[in-house]
Amino acid sequence: MKPLKFVFPRLFQLSANKDVFIGESGKWVNGSWVWDLKWRREFFDRVSEAANELLSIISNFAPNAGCADGWTWIASPDGQYSTKSAYIKATRNETTMSIINKETLARVWDTPAPQKAIVTTWRILRNRLSTCDNLRKRNVPLGEEELKCNACIHQKETTNHFFLLCPKI
Ligand SMILES: [Zn+2]
Structure with a gap:
């Protein structure tokens, strides 16, 4: 039987709202955040177990009510994507030939x-x-x-x- 971490990517494939922001994946109810993840079809055993585990993992997280949703590129200090920051991120751990710095x-x-x-x-x-x-x-x-x-x-x-x-x- 596959560990759940191998089932999580499948959950993303089954998501009915892959491109939505966090704010569109739940709602505030009496001051508490309630997740409302939508799926394209009913789950079978392992996928259902993985979906429940995913919900238990993210249940401790609530978005900031006063902040706008958006994407952040964590590889750059300002959160904005650039080709240079992607290049630096991709080559950070690479070793070059020893004869050249x-x-x-x-x-x-x-x-x-x-x-x-x-x-x-x-x-x-x-x-x-x-x-x-x-x-x-x-x-x-x-x-x-x-x-x-x-x-x-x-x-x-x-x-x-x-x-x-x-x-x-
Ligand atoms: Zn030769």
Whole structure:
């Protein structure tokens, strides 16, 4: 039997009001907030259990009566979404190659080289090229022989091997 945390995403699929704000998902009754979640159909056992657990979790929460509903992007201090804040959020825990720091990486974009050379350089420094080892990390099914460098056919094809170590290249 699946744990309830795997059933919660299904609840969202069954919600009849996916795009509404919190204020539209309940009402104030005698000073207390009462949730009024709407569903597209009746539930079966596990989903019904998950819906009850969801209601018990959110029952301790009540919206602020004097505040307008709205969306907040928690990755930026002002709550407003921007591409820059999404990029920072997405790359915060990433490790770059040890030979280069983030400031140096940012300066790649200021060079007068052609745009495609800049993009390729950035991809090399971030280890984002479609080398065999990176393809395998992204679940592309490659056998052991297919992982080898296409030039020397001896070593595993990695960015470092391809640009720095391969004797054929
Ligand atoms: Zn090679």
